[in-house]
Amino acid sequence: MKATLYEGNKTFSVIEKEIAPPLAGEVRIKVAFCGVCGTDVHIYHGAMDKRIQIPQSIGHEMSGEIDALGEGVHGFSIGEKVVVRPLDNRAEKPSDKGYSHICKDLKFIGIDSPGAMQEYWNVPAFTLHKLPDHIDMQLAALIEPLAVACHDIRMAKLESGEKVVVLGGGPIGLLVAMVARDKGGDVIISEVNETRIALAESLGFTVVNPTKTDLVRFVETRNGASIADVVFEVSGAQPALDVMTQLSGIRGRIVMVAIHAQPRQVDLFQFFWKELQLIGARVYEKEDYEESIQLITQSKLPFEKLITRIEPLENIQKVFETIAGNPSGMKYLLNCQS
Incomplete structure (x- = not known):
């Protein structure tokens, strides 16, 4: 599979590596599209080098389909279209008062752990939201923002x-x-x-x-x-x-x-x-993701007009350089299966 790595110093590489089997409780996703968000651009500029485990794949605004199921995963099937709500709240404590999306020790997948700017991506199954079969996968990459x-x-x-x-x-x-x-x-x-x-x-x-x-x-x-x-x-x-x-x-x-x-x-x-x-107001909760999926599925709002450009995964360096030099752009997507 192809994967991209943030190497530091405003540099991304594209590598070939073995497709890893999902661990227990994980699913492997065949990533369709991954958007570039403002946080990704901050990473590119080096503002989060103390947090990122360089070199690392980043990215969290994505759409894809389930490719493999790890041991103990139930309620999902291979081939189902999904998005990931990239919040790892397994360190939630009683002092967080049940607000797992802002718990003190929250880990953000794609920043604190590897992200979606690769062909295949292994994530905890509890982060998944199912999508309708007929959904536009390019627009589905806008569900997170x-x-x-x-x-x-x-x-x-x-x-x-x-x-x-x-x-x-x-x-x-x-x-x-x-x-x-x-x-x-x-x-x-x-x-x-x-x-x-x-x-x-x-x-x-x-x-x-x-x-x-x-x-x-x-x-x-x-x-x-x-x-x-x-x-x-x-x-x-x-x-x-x-x-x-x-x-x-x-x-x-x-x-x-x-x-x-x-x-x-x-x-x-x-x-x-x-x-x-x-x-x-910080990130989102489960109900916000479900509302977002519904809005994208209904196709009554012109979300497609926010997509500035779609580039193949191999062009990741060009994409980030373009964004850095073009503040007028809106949403850039990487085609992870191009």
Whole structure:
């Protein structure tokens, strides 16, 4: 089989190795497609070298079919289409209060252990979600990031008719906007990249470039005194933190989707003055994956427009170099069986 390895120093290799049998409790997946996410790009830039066991296969946004079953695996059959919810929560403790997706010692498969950017991938059977036979396997590779968006919307307790502002129109931001609108939210997207602005507008969204237009004034004029009921911070940038409390109306909810690795300045007075809520949202739970699978299966939302390019597995180095030099792109997929 072919496998890719992150070697450090912005370098991937493509190797040939023996196909390994699944261990007890594992399944072997014939990987169809694997998407490249922001975390993978951070790995490429060396930001996670202390966490990755270099050299290592990475990747977790995938689709595939079961190729072999390890001892003790029940409820699955060879040939079934599946995706992996890449959370290894076997170290969950009572102090985690049952929230296994954010347990203290959670291991993320594809980061803390080998990932899906290879032809065959062995994973614990408990991570699998079954897919319908008729599903588009390219779109199925979007189920993992879409589950992030579903989790964000659920944490926000979004209700139909509420005013929503999404700060950041990248892949996750646009997915959040699409799910929010599907739930009945009235959505505005804030984004600075003109290519991403054009894509969001082509999907029917109202988009504001905050470097050219006063975002707060625009939202106030459009939405009135309520401004925004829910703000999703997806950009990871300080200017978004500066504006998110201004955009929030009375008892508004702010959902922190982006990862801010360093302490940031936030206007806490606004939380007191307007009784705002700040809600953390990390990865996903089982129900978010099931909702994501349903949304992809229904084919009523144009998820295919988020796929920028599909390349063969052997082109992994080219793909990451392209992403690093092209921040306008959205979702790149590797065809793992090309």
